[in-house]
Structure formats: structure tokens, C-alpha cells
Amino acid sequence: MQNDKRLGKRTIIFPSKPKIISACSLVVPEEYNGPLQKYFVNKVQDDTMNQKTYEKAERKMLTKVIDGAISARQVKDTDVQMLIGGDLLNQIISTSFSARETQIPLLGVYSACSTMSESLAVGAMAVDGGYASTVACGTVSHFSSAERQYRTPLEQGSQRPAVSQWTVTGAGCSVISSAGSGPAITRATFGKVIDFGVTDVNNMGAAMAPACADTLQAFFQDTNASPKDYDMILSGDLGYLGSELLCDLLLDRNIDITKNHRDCGVLIYPKDTDKFQGGSGAGCSASVFNSYIYKKLMQKRIKKMLFLATGALLSTTSSMQGETIPGISHLVEIECGKKEEV
Amino acid sequence: MQNDKRLGKRTIIFPSKPKIISACSLVVPEEYNGPLQKYFVNKVQDDTMNQKTYEKAERKMLTKVIDGAISARQVKDTDVQMLIGGDLLNQIISTSFSARETQIPLLGVYSACSTMSESLAVGAMAVDGGYASTVACGTVSHFSSAERQYRTPLEQGSQRPAVSQWTVTGAGCSVISSAGSGPAITRATFGKVIDFGVTDVNNMGAAMAPACADTLQAFFQDTNASPKDYDMILSGDLGYLGSELLCDLLLDRNIDITKNHRDCGVLIYPKDTDKFQGGSGAGCSASVFNSYIYKKLMQKRIKKMLFLATGALLSTTSSMQGETIPGISHLVEIECGKKEEV
Numbered sequence: 001m002q003n004d005k006r007l008g009k010r011t012i013i014f015p016s017k018p019k020i021i022s023a024c025s026l027v028v029p030e031e032y033n034g035p036l037q038k039y040f041v042n043k044v045q046d047d048t049m050n051q052k053t054y055e056k057a058e059r060k061m062l063t064k065v066i067d068g069a070i071s072a073r074q075v076k077d078t079d080v081q082m083l084i085g086g087d088l089l090n091q092i093i094s095t096s097f098s099a100r101e102t103q104i105p106l107l108g109v110y111s112a113c114s115t116m117s118e119s120l121a122v123g124a125m126a127v128d129g130g131y132a133s134t135v136a137c138g139t140v141s142h143f144s145s146a147e148r149q150y151r152t153p154l155e156q157g158s159q160r161p162a163v164s165q166w167t168v169t170g171a172g173c174s175v176i177s178s179a180g181s182g183p184a185i186t187r188a189t190f191g192k193v194i195d196f197g198v199t200d201v202n203n204m205g206a207a208m209a210p211a212c213a214d215t216l217q218a219f220f221q222d223t224n225a226s227p228k229d230y231d232m233i234l235s236g237d238l239g240y241l242g243s244e245l246l247c248d249l250l251l252d253r254n255i256d257i258t259k260n261h262r263d264c265g266v267l268i269y270p271k272d273t274d275k276f277q278g279g280s281g282a283g284c285s286a287s288v289f290n291s292y293i294y295k296k297l298m299q300k301r302i303k304k305m306l307f308l309a310t311g312a313l314l315s316t317t318s319s320m321q322g323e324t325i326p327g328i329s330h331l332v333e334i335e336c337g338k339k340e341e342v
Numbered sequence: 343m344q345n346d347k348r349l350g351k352r353t354i355i356f357p358s359k360p361k362i363i364s365a366c367s368l369v370v371p372e373e374y375n376g377p378l379q380k381y382f383v384n385k386v387q388d389d390t391m392n393q394k395t396y397e398k399a400e401r402k403m404l405t406k407v408i409d410g411a412i413s414a415r416q417v418k419d420t421d422v423q424m425l426i427g428g429d430l431l432n433q434i435i436s437t438s439f440s441a442r443e444t445q446i447p448l449l450g451v452y453s454a455c456s457t458m459s460e461s462l463a464v465g466a467m468a469v470d471g472g473y474a475s476t477v478a479c480g481t482v483s484h485f486s487s488a489e490r491q492y493r494t495p496l497e498q499g500s501q502r503p504a505v506s507q508w509t510v511t512g513a514g515c516s517v518i519s520s521a522g523s524g525p526a527i528t529r530a531t532f533g534k535v536i537d538f539g540v541t542d543v544n545n546m547g548a549a550m551a552p553a554c555a556d557t558l559q560a561f562f563q564d565t566n567a568s569p570k571d572y573d574m575i576l577s578g579d580l581g582y583l584g585s586e587l588l589c590d591l592l593l594d595r596n597i598d599i600t601k602n603h604r605d606c607g608v609l610i611y612p613k614d615t616d617k618f619q620g621g622s623g624a625g626c627s628a629s630v631f632n633s634y635i636y637k638k639l640m641q642k643r644i645k646k647m648l649f650l651a652t653g654a655l656l657s658t659t660s661s662m663q664g665e666t667i668p669g670i671s672h673l674v675e676i677e678c679g680k681k682e683e684v
Contacts, residue, residue: 004472006473009423012473052663081348086452090657090659091454093656093657096655097655100536103535104534105534111450118449125467129467129473130347130471131347149659192441192445192446193438193448315431315435316432321397323435326438328438
């Protein structure tokens, strides 16, 4: 094949190194009062965003970070040609209704809480391939809309089990461009749907860890890279338990990521709160990546990293029909641009 | 920008002309007893597919057409590197669970009933860009799973209004490759989310027609092409009423597609049945395109066409919260390969 941008079985390369030229996140008190407080710029006191429903609040959050990331970009004279994103609500309505506001052509994607890294991978493909000069990639989640859609009515006040995670109320958006400066997306690996037979809808970390391990192993096999080549290997929202499982699964395959592995779900909340295993939701990795991580990349405190958001592919229908919960995890490799490149 | 594959404001071009090297569809009696009878190869008598639920039947249909399209492809020694698809069920579970079976890396997309053309556009981008040599693009819908998710329990036996359409029980999958022969995907235009304020959840044609008109107009502006350059301009599932609206909206903009416009929702069922305005659902355009249309392209009875599947971006939650129903439509241009190219 001419113009081959494949590496090994599943990894793709972006020779033009598309840059993440801006990033924007937004969170509410539950999140901005945590350990990443000083990295969250857009803090919203009221999680209803002055809207009548949580679902309307959720889409307003997404619209705000898309607008924020686009207005913060350096290349002012370039249109944003594609909006790439999805969310957890049925029929990704947060994303669709946000795209109605922004009027950017929408490429709707879905991989549950792996949507942020899927969007970045597809966005890098669009820019590196020459199909767009600038794209926006974003996603969102809201504790109160997710809880009532996936689990129980908020008013019921159900007790949460110890393996549970807390859906982050937050949004994040990255703008990727062929021009401008910023951390570059250099390679990506799309995830397979991996099922280890987990059926506990409260234990998402255990459902997603095997998929994350599979994608990471595939990437290392394809590229001959190893964990020590990276300052950080960042998973999406495995939480404490899922992170342990990920490291164990990989140690069994002779891959040791224990030193440089971090997880957005672990980073976002203080330990020993009512968040139990940590944060989850598409907005978890989206808000952490587009604040704390992006800042570290821009400061070159992180020079080279892997970002694997992680998704659990269930619906209330699939669970009620007795299905197990498969997971998926899409990987992007990110390097902060060297001086001569930016 | 080097390597620019953009044309005008929104259209992208695929210079390597990725080929649709195989296609597979599957329908049940409601569909194969209609006007396209002789074009449907895989006819399934039992719409439960021997499964316990309609949702499980739906995903089995999708798995079958993916397997069918892959095993029918001419380039046997090439892996399929990406499965690109989505469906109407919450959290696209039909696609996710199908991908669990096929174990092809999944790029989940969602644009309601526009998913077939979105998948083809993203697939063409992946192949033309060199990120994959072969990809499979598929989607599915099932009358009985859609009806109970979006409208009313089947057992209720609600009367259907005259503006309603009938969700097609069917699936379709296309395999796109850089090698091999078949109709080529030459250009694409991603749709914007367009909202004309329709609120009737039974009148999907009216909700989607404005989005289809917008994308088509953008494509003609970008390319300087006109309707007479095409043997067929095929919309997804506007039905009779939506098709009339589409033609009227475009006539108002001095674009006359009345001579060569066809609609999958109109083609699939006989007129004057209980299907009222015709077929709908992601499986409508997927099954019609991957049977009747693909055959006509292979026979060179259609030499050049535009395919715009059309999606209505609602959920039960958005409608119950008083939202209008925006639409989206993604366009792909398809040419049957000339003799020297195949």
C-alpha cells in the first residue's frame, strides 16, 4: 500500500504530528475541591448550569468547553471543520445538541468513557490525513444525569457499594490542528471489545481493566516501545481497584507499568471520600486530560505519554438481559513538541 | 497545508479512491417481501434469530452481515483492521456486542439513521489516509427493539399515525479496501446538526429533510457539481413525506433533484401498506445500500451517485424534556470504477 501509516497489527502513525493547540475543561465543586484544584480553570458553582434539567446542564457544559477550546486556539483565522465527540446519554444527545449550537459539522462517536481518546485518535487521523486543518474533540458527563439513566433515581438515595465509582460532572475539549504549537499526537491504537465476564454494574474498573491491558500490550508489540519510554501511562477511569487490576494483568504479561501508571479516576478525587474507587464517566478523563495533563505537557513536565481512556460497554437493557459488561480502550501517544517543532 | 484533501468549506476528497469491495445485507419477511425482493440475498424467516430477546437478535443480525461482507471480500489475505459502526439502541450495544464476537478493533460512531454513510465516510478516510488497508462499515436496526425503546411497548398495540414510518428490521455492512475492485468512494461531506423545530416524534421525515438539504447544498457549493452529474441522489429514510420536503427545500434554493432523487425508505416497502411513509431506522439505508444499490453499482447501472443517510437526533429523554428534533445527514459520493481501474 502506498502511503502506509500502519505499524504492526493495530497501531497507526501520524507522521505530520498534529498538535493539540488548545484545551478547555469545566468542572463543579465535587471535582474542583479535589487534588487538582489549581489546574481547573473553569469552575462552576451550580451543577444545573441554570438549566431546568441535568441533561440540559450537561450539554451546556459541553458547549462551553467546545467554545472555550476554540476561542483559546492560537490559529484564529482557521475554521474548525469537524467536531468529534460523544457522551454517555442515550443517543449521545449532549453532543448532538451541543453541535446544534456550535454549527460545526459533527462526527458523532461512542465508546462510553473511552470517548475522549477515541475522539483524539479520529481527530488526529482527520488532521494528519489532510481532511481537516483543525478539529475539536470533546466529551462530557454529569453525575446526576448518568446516575438516573444507568442506576437509580437520585431521590431514592441508594447506598453505594464499596467497588463503585463516582461519575464526574465535567467536560473537556481539545483542539487539534496541523498548524500552531502544542503537544503532538504521534500514534494511536484502536481498542478491541474485551470481555472478562464481569456482571457487577457497580464495578466498572474490573470490567474495563482487561480492555486497557489488551490495547496497551498491542501498542507495545506493534511499536517495540516499553513502559520506560514514557513519563506517564494514563488510563481513563479505572479507579483504585481497576488500576491495580490493570497493573497485575500487565505484570502477568511481563509488562511493568507500576512506576509510571496514573489514572484520571484516581487523580481527580481525594482518597477516602464517598467516591470510593474514584471518578468515572466520559467527563473524568476529558476534564483531567484537558486541565492538569495538558498543563504538564505544555510545561514539558510530561514529555512523552500514553493516554488510554477506558469504556464499559453496557446499557441498562444489556444488563437486565443478563449480559456481561465488555470494555474498550483506545490509545493515543502524545509528545510535547520539541523547541524546533513548535 | 501540505497534503490538503479539503475542497471548499466542508467537503473532503479521497484521491486514492477506496473501493467498496464487498457488501452484505440481511432482512426479514417484512422487508424481503417488498419491491426489492430479488436483491435481498440473506433472508431470515424468524426475526428473533433464535435469540431470547429482540436486542440479542439485532446484534446477531449485525454480526452476520459483518461476517458475510468480510468473507465475501476478494482480498482474502488482508486483515480487516477496523470495524466502524453504530446503531440506534442505547449505548450502541448492538455494535459493541457484535465487535466482541468479531474481535476487530471497534471505532464506534453514532448519527442515528445516518450511521451508514457516516461509517462509509470515516472508513474511506481511514483507508485513503493509509491508516488501514481494509475496514468494515456496518449498522443495523430492528423494528421490535426500536419500537419498545423509542415509542411504546409492542404489546400495547398503539395505532400508528399517518406520518409515521416503519423501522426496518435489517442490517448491512460494506467492506472498504485500498486494493481490489468495486465502486469507489471519491468524496464526502460531514453533516451539521440542523433543527427546523419539528417536535412530532412520529414525523421523522420532516425532522431529517432540512439536514439532508443542508449537506447536499454544501456539497454542490464546494464541488461545483450539480444534480445532473449523478445517476442517483439517494437519501436514507426520509420516506414519502420527507422526500417531498427535501425536494421542495432544495427547489427553493434553485437545486432540482426531483428527477434523480430516490429514498431508501420509499424503495424498501410497497406503497399503501401499513408502513405509511415508508421505512426508517439505521438498517433501512444499510440494507438497501448493501443489496439493491451495491448490485446496481457493480453492474454499472448506476455509474455515479450521492448517498446521504439521514438521522434524527432525539432520545426519549430529550423529547420528554420538550426538545425539538434536530437532524443530521452525512454524504458520500460513489463512482463505479471504470474498466481500467478495477
